[in-house]
Amino acid sequence: MLGSDGGPIKRSEVILFPKNKNKTLFRSLPPEMQELISQRKNWYEALLEYRDGLAHRIPLYIPPYTVLQKDVKAYNDLEKRKYEAILRGDENEYNKIKAKMSEKEKWAPQIMHSFSEKARPILFHAQMIVDMKTLFELCDAMCNALDDLVYTEG
Structure with missing residues (x-):
């Protein structure tokens, strides 16, 4: 197979999914x-x-966990209450809310970039x-x- 210039095919021309140029390999298929x-x-x-x-x-x-769509509103409400407990210095309430939140957290093998x-x-x-x-x-x-x-x- 020859490259676009008639010489040996270049590494930059070996691409299966060409956009606009470098279609040398693709056209030969x-x-x-x-x-x-x-x-x-x-x-x-x-x-x-x-x-x-x-x-x-x-x-x-x-992500360390995910929250199911159906639980997002309740989870966000708990987050707000947890923050308020921190501001009040209520460690007991904070821990209770944190435990409720963790019940809604699910691990899933997912990635995001x-x-x-x-x-x-x-x-x-x-x-x-x-x-x-x-x-x-x-x-x-x-x-x-x-x-x-x-x-x-x-």
């Missing part, structure tokens, strides 16, 4: 593989958003399974495309 990659574009962009954020600017955040970039929490294990399934699907399709190339050329 069979139409079925191009279609599969095009169908997985949203998956790739979401993965890339997390990867870029983690690699360049935002450390991974693993930003609170300000419209990021959403992702369930870590479930996302890993989906990502691996997608990667296996793409790898299998690529192996089939390479097999077809070998058998048609050789």
